[in-house]
Structures are given as structure tokens and as C-alpha cells.
Amino acid sequence: MHELAITVIGPDRTGIVADVAEALAGIGANLDDSTMTRLRGHFAMTLICTGPSADEVRAALETLTADGKLLATVRAVQPETDAAVRGEPFLVSVHGADRLGIVAAVTRVVAGVGGNITDLTSRLTGPLYVIVAEVDLDPAHADELAEQLAVAAAELGVDVTLRRAESEIL
Structure with a gap:
């Protein structure tokens, strides 16, 4: 299992969240943490997922980014070692x-x-x-x-x- 940080940004449109979530679920990537928002007409999403390799995730998101409107980045991250709340x-x-x-x-x-x-x-x-x-x-x-x-x-x-x-x- 790999832990990955994924970002997706681009012009907002209906269905982006569903498209990204389906692409990730389709390859067995589990969304552990996520935040998504609309910023003045632009969509921004940051996810932490566990599952397949970064290359597999990039390939799965390629169909969503092929037209150049969305930008997706994927990078491996280390699992959180100290999740204790400090206050x-x-x-x-x-x-x-x-x-x-x-x-x-x-x-x-x-x-x-x-x-x-x-x-x-x-x-x-x-x-x-x-x-x-x-x-x-x-x-x-x-x-x-x-x-x-x-x-x-x-x-x-x-x-x-x-x-x-x-x-x-x-």
C-alpha cells in the first residue's frame, strides 16, 4: 500500500468531485482525508489516499487532465507518525x-x-x-x-x- 498526496485544480464545473472519486475508486485508491472547495470559479481539491502506486494514480487521472483544463499532481508521502492532538x-x-x-x-x-x-x-x-x-x-x-x-x-x-x-x- 502506498500513501499519496493528490491535488486537482482547475475551472469549476459540475461533476469534478465525482469524476476524481470514481477514477480513484476504480483503481482501488481509498480516500483517507480530503478537502475540496470552489475559489472564485476555480475548483481545488487535496486528498490523501492509500492504495496503488503514484504512477497508477497519475494514469487513472490522465483522462480527466488530457484537455489541459484540470491539473492533477500525485506524490508519495510518508504515513503520519504522530497523529496525537496537541491541544x-x-x-x-x-x-x-x-x-x-x-x-x-x-x-x-x-x-x-x-x-x-x-x-x-x-x-x-x-x-x-x-x-x-x-x-x-x-x-x-x-x-x-x-x-x-x-x-x-x-x-x-x-x-x-x-x-x-x-x-x-x-
Whole structure:
């Protein structure tokens, strides 16, 4: 069994997820982890699969990429050796006027207190910029993170909130 990281990007269209999933299932590749999204008319997918070799997966995806509209990459990765969560789940939310550097500033503050971002989504909706990030964080650092996020928020002119994630939300 091989563990593979696969990315697929290109213009969004109906059926991409089904096409990729069917191609992978057809050769016995099991989707262990995946994230898929639409970004301003473009589709992006990242998968971790186990199963056949990287060459077999590339060949299976060739029919989907032959017209040049989709780009697929496949590479072997090492299995995760330490899957232990290093903290508890928290959510960081950011809302405000769009400006350069918001993601960089907020994520640097999170990293500075040892928080590990496990998922992050950002979206520009008209003039409003929104970020929602899931963070694994040692609860002992939650107050420190909240204080530092407040400082960053004031500098950026945005609203930032930090709260424990409810298990049913995740």
C-alpha cells in the first residue's frame, strides 16, 4: 500500500468531485482525508489516499487532465507518525475590511503561542473579508492568544474572536 498526496485544480464545473472519486475508486485508491472547495470559479481539491502506486494514480487521472483544463499532481508521502492532538480545538474568526496581510498577521500570532492551524478558510465578499480557522491549542495559552489577537485586530482594523470549538460544530 502506498500513501499519496493528490491535488486537482482547475475551472469549476459540475461533476469534478465525482469524476476524481470514481477514477480513484476504480483503481482501488481509498480516500483517507480530503478537502475540496470552489475559489472564485476555480475548483481545488487535496486528498490523501492509500492504495496503488503514484504512477497508477497519475494514469487513472490522465483522462480527466488530457484537455489541459484540470491539473492533477500525485506524490508519495510518508504515513503520519504522530497523529496525537496537541491541544484542544478552538475557532478563530476574523471579520473586517479587506487589506493586505490579514491572514499573515493572524496566523503568525496563532503560531507564536504554539497553536496549530488544522483548517482555515478565507473569503472576500464584496468589501468584507472573513477568516475562520480551526486551531489546536493548549488551553493554558488561550488567554494569551486572545490578548495577542486583540492587539493584531486593532492594528489591522478588524474584529477577531477566539472561542472553544463545540464538538458538534467540528
